[in-house]
Amino acid sequence: MSATLFRARLLSFTRAPEHIDDSGSYRYESDGALLVDDGKILAMGDYATVSTSVPEDTVVIDRRPHLILPGLIDTHVHFPQMQVIASYAANLLEWLNTYTFPEECRFVEQAHADRIAKAFFDEFFRNGTTTAVAYCSVHKASADAFFAESLRRGSLMIGGKVMMDRNAPQGLLDTPETGYDETRQVIADWHGKGRNHVAITPRFAITSTPEQMERVQALAQEFPDLHIQTHLSENHDEIRYTCELYPDAVDYTDIYAHYGLLGRKSLFGHAIHLSDREADAMSEAGAVAVHCPTSNLFLGSGLFPLRKYQRRDKKLRIAVATDIGGGSSYSMFKTLDEAYKIQQLLGERLNPLESFHMMTLGNAEALSLSDRIGTLEPGTDADFVVLNAAATPAMALRMETIRSLAEELFLLQTLGDDRSVVETYVAGRSMKPTA
Ligand code: GUN
Ligand code: ZN
Numbered sequence: 001m002s003a004t005l006f007r008a009r010l011l012s013f014t015r016a017p018e019h020i021d022d023s024g025s026y027r028y029e030s031d032g033a034l035l036v037d038d039g040k041i042l043a044m045g046d047y048a049t050v051s052t053s054v055p056e057d058t059v060v061i062d063r064r065p066h067l068i069l070p071g072l073i074d075t076h077v078h079f080p081q082m083q084v085i086a087s088y089a090a091n092l093l094e095w096l097n098t099y100t101f102p103e104e105c106r107f108v109e110q111a112h113a114d115r116i117a118k119a120f121f122d123e124f125f126r127n128g129t130t131t132a133v134a135y136c137s138v139h140k141a142s143a144d145a146f147f148a149e150s151l152r153r154g155s156l157m158i159g160g161k162v163m164m165d166r167n168a169p170q171g172l173l174d175t176p177e178t179g180y181d182e183t184r185q186v187i188a189d190w191h192g193k194g195r196n197h198v199a200i201t202p203r204f205a206i207t208s209t210p211e212q213m214e215r216v217q218a219l220a221q222e223f224p225d226l227h228i229q230t231h232l233s234e235n236h237d238e239i240r241y242t243c244e245l246y247p248d249a250v251d252y253t254d255i256y257a258h259y260g261l262l263g264r265k266s267l268f269g270h271a272i273h274l275s276d277r278e279a280d281a282m283s284e285a286g287a288v289a290v291h292c293p294t295s296n297l298f299l300g301s302g303l304f305p306l307r308k309y310q311r312r313d314k315k316l317r318i319a320v321a322t323d324i325g326g327g328s329s330y331s332m333f334k335t336l337d338e339a340y341k342i343q344q345l346l347g348e349r350l351n352p353l354e355s356f357h358m359m360t361l362g363n364a365e366a367l368s369l370s371d372r373i374g375t376l377e378p379g380t381d382a383d384f385v386v387l388n389a390a391a392t393p394a395m396a397l398r399m400e401t402i403r404s405l406a407e408e409l410f411l412l413q414t415l416g417d418d419r420s421v422v423e424t425y426v427a428g429r430s431m432k433p434t435a
Contacts, residue, residue: 003037003055004428007047008063008386010034011405012070012376013361017353020406025353027376028405034068036382039154039427044376063386066422067408069356070374071130071383072332073363074322076229076269076290079120079146079159080104080113080137081325092235092299095326105171107137113145121149125431127330128421130383131364131373133229133267133321134159135201138172140182147190147198154194154427156373156381158227160201161186165212180215187223195381195427197227199267204231205242205255217259227265227367230256232289233278234270235301253278262287265368269323270295271316272302274309283314288366292323293338299326306339307348319366320358332359333416340413352410382428387412391420 010032017025033050035043035058043050051060078084084103089095107113124132136142136159143161150157163179164172174182183200191198200223202208202216220228233239233252242252249255253274256262262285271289274282282289291304309316321327322335329335336355343350364374372381389412390396398415402408412420424432 001038002057002059003035003042005051005054005058005060006034006036006063006068007060008032008034008066008068010044010068010376011356012044013357016357016362017351020351020353022353025357031064032068034376034384036425036428039382039429041376041378041380041382043378063422067387067389068376069385069387070360070364070376071385071424071426072128072359073367073374074124074129074132074332075267075288075319075363075366076292076321077132077134077324078326079134080107080116080142082116082119082123084325085328087325089299092238092301092326093241095299100325101168101172104137105169107142108139108171110141110145113137113139113142114149117145117149120146121153121155122433123330125153125424125426126418126421126433127332128385128387128418128424129330129332130385130424130426131156131158131367131369133199133227133367135162135203135229136160138162138164138174140186143186143190147186147193147196150196151194153431154429156195156197156369156383158197158199158367160199160229162201162203163212163216164203164207166209167207176209176212176215179212180219183219187226191226199227199229201228202230202261204238205246205252206238210246213255213259216261220260225265227267228261228263229267229269230261232256232268232271233273234296235299236273239273251275251278253281257281257285267319267366269321270301270304272296272304279309279312279316280314283312283316286317288317288319290319290321290366291339292321292327293342294328294335295323295326297338297342298328303342303346304339305346306343306350307346317366318358319363329417331417333413333420335359336413352406352413355413356409382425384425385421386423386425387416388420388422389416391416391422395420
């Protein structure tokens with residue numbers, strides 16, 4: 001296969017921006033070239049320079065005036081909840097019991113899981129998201145469907161069979177032993193196959209007995225390189241109930257710490273209402289708090305104190321995510337738009353450079369995967385998106401008055417959605433579905 005040279009404007013972050021004019025936090029090429037071959041980025045730079053030293057048979061794809069960014073990364077989603085989005089519930093626990101658990105029961109059927117897996121990848125690529133960290137259902141069939149589809153599409157995905165052995169319908173329960181055995185089987189079948197990564201996935205402390213948590217701990221010890229994902233401190237009723245179920249723990253975070261689940265590969269969905277002690281424990285372990293803005297607003301869970309967590313002496317590592325289907329949009333633009341509004345309500349600012357850093361390099365760093373994704377650096381995987389900030393009449397009109405890159409990014413975040421994603425490339429292959 002010959003190399004491909006993409007000509008467009010290019011943007012790739014190199015570190016977290018400190019303010020809205022922080023041009024030292026990214027590389028921007030106004031007439032850029034991205035050289036791609038065999039699923040990898042070979043070169044990134046200005047067109048005049050890069051184009052002089054490419055192989056003779058290189059194909060040139062001209063995407064000017066569009067903007068190429070690394071593929072977007074979503075660090076917390078529920079693959080079996082595509083048909084749960086827009087369910088009318090008063091709060092998290094009602095939403096789980098009334099809509100979400102019954103829906104997830106359907107994933108015992110391989111055919112259903114296979115069908116939703118196809119729709120899932122279509123929808124994520126349509127929105128420019130090339131890596132997602134997904135909860136499958138409790139059924140191994142759901143993890144098989146998810147990873148098989150990822151392998152077919154060549155994507156870097158992280159996923160896990162959910163472990164849950166209480167406080168849910170019978171059709172959604174495993175046991176400490178079957179949860180352990182099936183997770184081991186999912187790891188054997190899928191971890192490292194293609195670009196797939198398996199995550200150890202206890203749903204949350206409410207749905208796992210102490211006996212199951214002990215088996216989760218055993219998995220974490222046997223597979224210390226794997227990601228661990230769960231939920232933490234999302235809703236006040238959830239926190240109260242959790243602490244009743246684990247009366248010996250000093251707080252919610254301490255439950256996970258007790259079972260050895262706090263570490264640099266641990267992703268804690270929501271983490272909105274942490275005490276100082278909990279935030280210290282998270283920070284000392286290097287664990288990641290995953291902010292899910294559209295979900296937190298949709299379920300009325302609370303306002304994520306982003307700046308408070310970033311300003312403490314013991315800072316938290318933070319990622320950002322859609323949390324489909326508690327979340328209400330597949331778009332990382334919409335997700336960061338809501339994150340911006342949450343900070344407005346807290347009297348804080350979230351500038352667009354930070355937002356676009358978070359959905360690319362920031363999330364890659366939170367996943368300890370920035371040597372592969374979240375950047376356009378040569379040597380990394382060729383996952384990238386082609387964006388058009390003038391994709392709709394309203395955006396085109398506003399674009400007429402845009403004067404800077406930061407303003408353009410803010411427009412993309414505020415009015416953009418899947419229509420602004422012209423193309424999505426996964427390992428160098430065009431993947432955006434047309435319908
Ligand atoms: N806590 C436990 N399970 C879930 C879930 O599926 N969605 C959300 N938002 N919170 C949870
Ligand atoms: Zn979740």
